Amino acid sequence: MNEPMPLQSTSSTPVIALDSVTKTYQMGEVAVHALRGVSLTVQRGEYVAIIGASGSGKSTLMNIIGLLDRPTHGSYRIRGQEVSRLSKSAQADIRNREIGFVFQRFNLLPRTSAQAQVELPLFYAGVTGAKAKRRAVEALTRVGLAQRLDHRPDQLSGGQQQRVAIARALVTQPSLLLADEPTGALDSKTTAEILDLFDALHAQGLTLVVVTHEHAVAARAARVITISDGTVVSDASTRQKEE
Amino acid sequence: MRIMRYLGVALSNIGVNKLRSLLTMLGIIIGVAAVLTTLGIANGAANSITADIQQQGTNLLEVSDARGVGGSRLTTADARILGDRTEFPHFVGVAPAYSGNTTLVRNGVDVEARVQGVTGAYLTVSTIEVASGRFLNAADETHGARVAVLGSDLASDLFGAAEPLGQEVRIGGDLFTVVGVLKTSGGSRFFSNDTTAYVPLTIAQTRLFAAPFYRGERLVSSISIKVDDAYPLEQAEQDVEAALRLLHGLKLGDDNDFSIFNQASLLDLAAGVSTTLSVLLGGIGAISLLVGGIGIMNIMLVTVTERTNEIGLRRALGAHDRDILVQFLAEALVLCLLGGVIGVGLSFGIGALLSAIPAFPITIAIDATAVILALLVSSAAAILFGLYPALRATRLDPVEALRYE
Ligand SMILES: Nc1ncnc2c1ncn2[C@@H]1O[C@H](COP(=O)(O)OP(=O)(O)O)[C@@H](O)[C@H]1O
Ligand SMILES: [Mg+2]
Numbered sequence: 001m002n003e004p005m006p007l008q009s010t011s012s013t014p015v016i017a018l019d020s021v022t023k024t025y026q027m028g029e030v031a032v033h034a035l036r037g038v039s040l041t042v043q044r045g046e047y048v049a050i051i052g053a054s055g056s057g058k059s060t061l062m063n064i065i066g067l068l069d070r071p072t073h074g075s076y077r078i079r080g081q082e083v084s085r086l087s088k089s090a091q092a093d094i095r096n097r098e099i100g101f102v103f104q105r106f107n108l109l110p111r112t113s114a115q116a117q118v119e120l121p122l123f124y125a126g127v128t129g130a131k132a133k134r135r136a137v138e139a140l141t142r143v144g145l146a147q148r149l150d151h152r153p154d155q156l157s158g159g160q161q162q163r164v165a166i167a168r169a170l171v172t173q174p175s176l177l178l179a180d181e182p183t184g185a186l187d188s189k190t191t192a193e194i195l196d197l198f199d200a201l202h203a204q205g206l207t208l209v210v211v212t213h214e215h216a217v218a219a220r221a222a223r224v225i226t227i228s229d230g231t232v233v234s235d236a237s238t239r240q241k242e243e
Numbered sequence: 244m245r246i247m248r249y250l251g252v253a254l255s256n257i258g259v260n261k262l263r264s265l266l267t268m269l270g271i272i273i274g275v276a277a278v279l280t281t282l283g284i285a286n287g288a289a290n291s292i293t294a295d296i297q298q299q300g301t302n303l304l305e306v307s308d309a310r311g312v313g314g315s316r317l318t319t320a321d322a323r324i325l326g327d328r329t330e331f332p333h334f335v336g337v338a339p340a341y342s343g344n345t346t347l348v349r350n351g352v353d354v355e356a357r358v359q360g361v362t363g364a365y366l367t368v369s370t371i372e373v374a375s376g377r378f379l380n381a382a383d384e385t386h387g388a389r390v391a392v393l394g395s396d397l398a399s400d401l402f403g404a405a406e407p408l409g410q411e412v413r414i415g416g417d418l419f420t421v422v423g424v425l426k427t428s429g430g431s432r433f434f435s436n437d438t439t440a441y442v443p444l445t446i447a448q449t450r451l452f453a454a455p456f457y458r459g460e461r462l463v464s465s466i467s468i469k470v471d472d473a474y475p476l477e478q479a480e481q482d483v484e485a486a487l488r489l490l491h492g493l494k495l496g497d498d499n500d501f502s503i504f505n506q507a508s509l510l511d512l513a514a515g516v517s518t519t520l521s522v523l524l525g526g527i528g529a530i531s532l533l534v535g536g537i538g539i540m541n542i543m544l545v546t547v548t549e550r551t552n553e554i555g556l557r558r559a560l561g562a563h564d565r566d567i568l569v570q571f572l573a574e575a576l577v578l579c580l581l582g583g584v585i586g587v588g589l590s591f592g593i594g595a596l597l598s599a600i601p602a603f604p605i606t607i608a609i610d611a612t613a614v615i616l617a618l619l620v621s622s623a624a625a626i627l628f629g630l631y632p633a634l635r636a637t638r639l640d641p642v643e644a645l646r647y648e
Contacts, residue, residue, distance in 0.1 A: 063642050066559065068558070068559060068641045068642050068645070069641075069642050088563075088564070089563050089564070092558070092561050092562065092563045093561065095558075095559060095560070095561050096560060096561020097561070101559045101560070103556075103645070107552065107555075107556045107559075107645070109553060109556075110259070111259050120557070120560055121560040121561055123248065124557075124560055124561040124562050124563075124566060125561065128248060168560070172561075
């Protein structure tokens, strides 16, 4: 079993904190500046949407937040710990423990039952057997799929598949749920269902960061960060406006 | 155990694409089955030759001329002297023979067969047994009797269901009376006794084949000598050599004009042939496993490419390099081992099938060492050929992998 890393986390420590993060892709002679100095913090329990046009740098930012990619410059802390320069292996452990991913295309394993899909992150955390099964069933129950444990992706609707993916993201009890265009492949009715589920999870205290190009989706978040051409152009709390 | 989980995952991945997995394993299956079956046949053949020789007795010497037909100097006189019990008390049977092929005719049925001129002593140096009637004896020899003893197949070819004993058969130009029929020897004889006719030596040398003379004596084709069990065969061989050199007037430094063959050396030969065959087949096996292994590597590379997206996902969920590596290695290992096990099963199946054919002369003997070796080699092939694709899988960039369609 993996021992949790000692993180100097207090209630006031942000879940994630980016400071002047840049990402430059070198395409031969040309340098593509995908991120030009992004600073942002997300506190525990926040529901944040990141919105921007296509090519604005959303996915690049997502990948850095999700430790799938490293920033060219700048600092990135998760619960106070600098993580951007950690080894590949240490980053894999943090991804496993701290971050739950939800993708546009669900990314479920073919011909694999919902329960087995959800057990997968636990396998990499060293949790197997009855304990893994119990936690997978709990997570699937949380997303309303308690009756679909043995269903394979081809036996589930798009909305149900995305729920399986959300259960898989939740099962390790991460500090942050990171969703990249989570409703991009869904119709408006199922989109509403998934967004309702996000609301419910947020209400239970989960920290969410949702990347989207749809304003309707972003509008459900309490805070909307707009990026354009690799920089944050606005960071607004929608609830405060309402109040 | 974690590794069991990986093997489980590998098994279910293989199960998902059954036909492709089977085709991938085919190289290994055929390689293992072919090697084990051929090794089994080689083993079985060696066993049966050994059994044959041991049945005949290993205390047997066979003298034949070393010069081909023209220059032979081995004669009836040599046999007579070697057969003198006061001179050679340890030679319990000395059987000269002169043989050739000719046509046997009876009631318009004619059969081309091997005819051996032998004396009664032949019974002591060979494995033949009389089924009915009697074998040739000393009286036949002294009276120049036109009598014959027939091998079982030859008897039925000539006489069908009729009783051959007392009947006449034309051999060469003369009529011979059948006085005996042999039991079927069957088995894996090199020369079958079942299709041979035996006649008195003198008759064969004079009437049938007109054997040439050497120093006033008729030539023989061979002299078989049975040595009593207490006497060392090497000693007997030296005795025969010394006697024949003297009889043939060879001087010191002259080469032997005859050769002596002993059954014990045939045993060594059989063992040697079996070892050589095993090494050869093992080599062919290694090559076929190499080909099978390349097949596995090819499919594993395809699998890694096909599952790029899955690898990206596993990365996102927290998989380390070693997790990805072990996953794909386990898959290659399961493919190879499964192929190996199926190959072993197949070889036993083929062995049982071949052994069930009555005409198949060999009992196939697949030994455990070969099976274990085949499985070990297939596992080694799996690691060897699975490693590169698995390493490729670990090198995939997670961002690229997740974007892969
Ligand atoms: N691997 C890469 N190599 C080069 N350029 C890239 C790469 N990934 C993204 N980019 C560029 O970086 C910019 C931001 O891309 P991205 O983060 O995918 O935007 P979004 O997700 O908002 O559409 C784009 O101009 C894109 O072409
Ligand atoms: Mg994008």
